[in-house]
Amino acid sequence: MQSPALVLGRQHRVNQGPERTPGRDGPGWMSSLPNWLTGIVIVMIVVSIAVLVLDLQQQTRRLASSAADNMQWTLGQAEVELMALEISALRADTGDVSLSDVRLRYDIFYSRVETLTESHRFETLMQIGVMPERIEEIRTFRSNWLPLIDGPDEALRAALPDLAEDARSVRTTVRDTTLAGVEFFSQQGFEQRDSLSRSMVRVGLLTVALVILLAVLALMLFRLARKSDAEARANRETRERIETILSTSLDAVVVSDAAGRILDYNGAAERIFGYDRNQALGADMADLIVPDHYRAAHRRGMARFRRDGDARVIGKGIVRLDARRSDGTVFPVDLSLARAQSPAGEIYIAFLRDISDRVRNEAELKRARDRAIAGEKQKAELLAVMSHEMRTPLNGMLGTLELVDDQSLDARHQRYLRIVRDSGRILLGHVNDVLDISRLDAGKMTLRKSGFDLVRLLEDIVDNQGQHASARGNRLILVPPNPELHRVYGDPDRLRQILLNLVGNAIKFTWNGRITLEADCAAGLESVELRVTDTGIGIAEEDIDRIFEDFVTIDSTYGRSTSGTGLGLGISLRLATVLGGELGVESEPGDGSVFWLRVPLAPPEEKPMPEVPSPEPCERPPACDVLLVEDNEINRLVGRDLLERDGHRVETANSGEAALSALGTRRFDVVMMDISMPGMDGIDVARALRHSAGINAATPVVATTAHALPQEVEAFHAAGMQAVLIKPLTLDAIRTVLTEVLAAGAAVRPVATRPPAPGDQTTVIDEAHLEEMRQDLAPARLRHLHERFLFEMTDFQHAMPDLAKAGITGQATLAAEAHRMAGSAAMMGAARLMALLQEIEQAAKAGNAMELDARQADLAECWQTTRDALSAVLRPVEQLH
Secondary structure, eight states: OOOHHHHHHHHHHHHHOSOOOTTTSSGGGGGGSOHHHHHHHHHHHHHHHHHHHHHHHHHHHHHHHHHHHHHHHHHHHHHHHHHHHHHHHHHHHHTSSOHHHHHHHHHHHHHHHHHHHHOTHHHHHTTSTTHHHHHHHHHHHHHHHHHHHHSOHHHHHHTHHHHHHHHHHHHHHHHHHHHHHHHHHHHHHHHHHHHHHHHHHHHHHHHHHHHHHHHHHHHHHHHHHHHHHHHHHHHHHHHHHHHHHHHHOSSEEEEEETTOBEEEEOHHHHHHHOOOHHHHTTSBHHHHHSOHHHHHHHHHHHHHHHHHOOOSSBTSOEEEEEEEOTTSOEEEEEEEEEEEEETTEEEEEEEEEEOHHHHHHHHHHHHHHHHHHHHHHHHHHHHHHHHHHHHHHHHHHHHHHHHSOGGGSOHHHHHHHHHHHHHHHHHHHHHHHHHHHHHHHTTOOOOOOEEEOHHHHHHHHHHHHHHHHHTTTOEEEEOOOOGGGGSEEEOHHHHHHHHHHHHHHHHHTOSSSEEEEEEEOTTOTTSEEEEEEEOSOOOOGGGTTGGGSTTOOOOOTTGGGOOOOSOHHHHHHHHHHHTTOEEEEEEOTTSOEEEEEEEOOOOOSSOOOOOOOOOOOOOOOOOOEEEEEOSOHHHHHHHHHHHHHTTOEEEEESSHHHHHHHHTTSOOSEEEEESOOSSSOHHHHHHHHHHSOSTTTTOOEEEEESOOOHHHHHHHHHTTOOEEEESSOOHHHHHHHHHHHHSTTOOOOEEOSSOOOTTGGGOSOOHHHHHHHHHHSOHHHHHHHHHHHHHHHHHHHHHHHHHHTSHHHHHHHHHHHHHHHHHHHHHTTOHHHHHHHHHHHHHHHHTOHHHHHHHHHHHHHHHHHHHHHHHHHHHHHHHHO
């Protein structure tokens, strides 16, 4: 599908036409014509101009003469009309004509005089000599007789002789005026003709130049017309191509104006949306193809774009939206929207592709993937449960076999007992392999990185596997490693597990050969390469990728004498990935194999955080009276059980006020004080205790909290506390802190259950902590805590939306509940859930409603994962007990 920018850009270039070459389209083109043809053209132009000038001069003379004659005629007619008035007055006096004839002659004379005096040509005549006095005399005559002419007939008839006499005397003045006017206009006519002749000559010359220019322009226009015709043909061909492309496109193309009216609509759009072209043209695109739930947003977006130019879809590439067919069906489309300019204004070109089949296939693939993931998860859970179930009786069986006194048995029974022991150990190894696979697939395998001596580790592997190799006639050799490998950083246990697996496989498939173990750090400690090379049977090329799959064993010549589950290399590959490295093999059948492991073993660049010194492991402290102040029921139950296990006498309080009440009634040896509690918190209780004069004013106070920043420790110290115990509580941590605070002069410092490892908060379940709880708590208590935690956490999840929307009061309650549940999550080893609850607590304290809305979905997902993981980890223990 062609993009709108490409189509419109090509059409714009076609409309511009070919580029012009300087010197070919300007006046210089005449130099390419023959000289004789140029001369003929110029002569013809000059002759035409000359004829035109002569004709214009003649026409001008006639026009000028006609204008002067008209004025002279008008002056002569004034004298004639005055004479006619005189004759009419004499004849009316004798009775030959009526008075109306006199009045008519007067009116005609009046009109002639009015015409003369109102003419702009007469204005110049008024400036000659005595002409103004003559004109005034004529006007006086006209004015004096006007009342009698318009008056009664008797008065006019009586004055007829005088009228004739006055007309005779004024006629001389009119004649003189006429002669002066004729002379003036004649002279003026000559001057005008001379001036006009000169002007016409200049006009003629200018006309010649213009005609020449017009001729040049005509020729240029002729050439441009030819080019325009060529461009028009090219544009027509381009338009036809574009129309063909759009009409045959598999994608719908809809063109609309700024108001949303559809201007163009191709055949694919008819097929996709179900409207024919006649129905679509002129219709509102939003009403036609935009679904109801998008229509308001579409109109707002177009209005915002026209107002602010804020384009969120236009020109932003392909966007997935929903569209509507003529039958109302809503279906997904890929939309690409662009804009362009047209003579009628801005237009919008939309390319739409029906992706219903693709979305349907994607959904089907997703469902298939989910089913596969669910199947893998169920398989992993089954393997984990079965491995736990099998390992427990195996451990019991092997432990019982160790108690059998084989010295009292005869040789035959001793052999039977040895077979049972070996078979049990082999079976336990297989079960452990399956358990490792399930842990790795579930992402629950934790690393314990530290500094170690890689050379020593390699030497231990050679010493450990040397006898096994010799039994098959093999020599196990360690190539002297680089001295830099004496000090590396990583997880030595997981690295040893991988190397033992690789060396064990090499020994298994090699007879009377050589197995070499070597380490190379040529690329630095960031990429240490460990290689196990053997001279065994090798691996076929088609089997190289298969050997790293689970439960795969390659059938070979020696396959009948080897055994195994086919899990070793799969576990090794997963462990290599967890360590941040990669595992591979190079092999040829009959020439042996080289298994290589590249893994980073460089110490971290940044300086490690200074570790808090911890005392040497000590015996349990003497039994004492302890007040345990904790508002969280789960933490309170766990803390009490751990303290009572060491023989301490424990009293509990669930609030700061209850703690002060208990401290005022009996003497305690130690107070274990929770810091964050509703109402009076731990710091307030400690201050009140130190300022009192009661029996426990000097009793050591241990702060129990999930936070132990330096400034917080200073605040605890200022409130009168002697030590800090970081949650979750463990028996070893409690023993350590009680030993310290009961000793004189105990320093204030935080005591953690164990050094927090990077990434702990991303771990769903802290299995090490749960293992400690299994050892420290009775199974019934652990089961009760698990059930209680599930119940409280489910209630919190359901209550969170309402509390988040309940304003300041509800959010304050939500912060307190989130803090309480974070303590419970820490006690249950739910590291990721604890971190999320702490974030919810902070958001609720800040009143950040948007953050709380975003965390609700995260909480639902995290709680589901945590609940499943806790059940998977604790269920086998509960079943065993």
